[in-house]
Amino acid sequence: MKDIPMATKFQDIQPIKKGMSSDEKYFVTAQNGEHFLLRLAEYKEFDRKKAEYELMKKLFHLNIPMPSPIDFGVCNNESSVYTLLSWIDGEEAEIAIPKLSKEKQYELGKESGRILQRIHTLNAPENTEDWETRYFSTMDKRLEAFRREGILFEGNDIILNYIDTNRHMLQKRPQCYHHGDYHLGNLIQSKSGQLFVIDWHTVDFENYGDPWYEFNRIGMEYPYFASGQIDGYFDNHVPEDFWKLLAYYLSASAITSIVWSKYFAPDRLSSILELNQNVLKWFDHMNSTVPTWYTQVK
Structure with a gap:
């Protein structure tokens, strides 16, 4: 997790095992107490994951009730890409x-x-x-x-x-x-x-x-x-x-x-x-x- 640029802002990271996606998923608690969803995918998925993130931003601006797209990028080790979203509690x-x-x-x-x-x-x-x-x-x-x-x-x-x-x-x-x-x-x-x-x-x-x-x-x-x-x-x-x-x-x-x-x-x-x-x-x-x-x- 240290390879994610904003990792220093994370206080706690818990893996999420549910779901059939090949992504690694984590429930993240930031130092200020905010909760996020972190998804990691292999670097070869960069183009697809970037397209997904851009689509989510478009839909979020249409006022669709959904997680807020926070950040997307390449991990420091360049072996994977990350997507950070707000956490929906419910x-x-x-x-x-x-x-x-x-x-x-x-x-x-x-x-x-x-x-x-x-x-x-x-x-x-x-x-x-x-x-x-x-x-x-x-x-x-x-x-x-x-x-x-x-x-x-x-x-x-x-x-x-x-x-x-x-x-x-x-x-x-x-x-x-x-x-x-x-x-x-x-x-x-x-x-x-x-x-x-x-x-x-x-x-x-x-x-x-x-x-x-x-x-x-x-x-x-x-x-x-x-x-x-x-x-x-x-x-x-x-x-x-x-x-x-x-x-x-x-x-x-x-x-x-x-x-x-x-x-x-x-x-x-x-x-x-x-x-x-x-x-x-x-x-x-x-x-x-x-x-x-x-x-x-x-």
């Missing part, structure tokens, strides 16, 4: 939500939807290749991997047919910047009750694309929260096309996760297979695009 939404009433879950969901909509006001870079091409250049490989070595389940042909026959829906979709991993584990409810977005370090489709693609990690296990997130995003006026694309992105993400889990997270394989079965139930075997868990709270 509870992960996935822990906080079960303690709330259904009405409170819905309202918190609406807040998360409004935040996500604000994130999506930041347009993708100019001259970005169209979304349909970008999406399928990645997803076609994943779908082929499933057909070649995935674990088959009852109804997998229904999901694959829905994906194949509705490819046209991705034509001429708008593109914006993404959070990249917008789910309950990356939302913090502060002690004052405000919702904050953390962990801006997932690179999926270079962190920009169809804004509605970001709903593929929506927390369906808490239907009132998930419903509120959709209603908050669209200010209670959900377009029909959204439901069709939600069914598309959720089903494609679920079925292509099987091969990934098989090799990289075998302990999660049973839950991912269950997710695929749930997708079939939610969308009535892909005959209905409004999921069964969607509930409006008046």
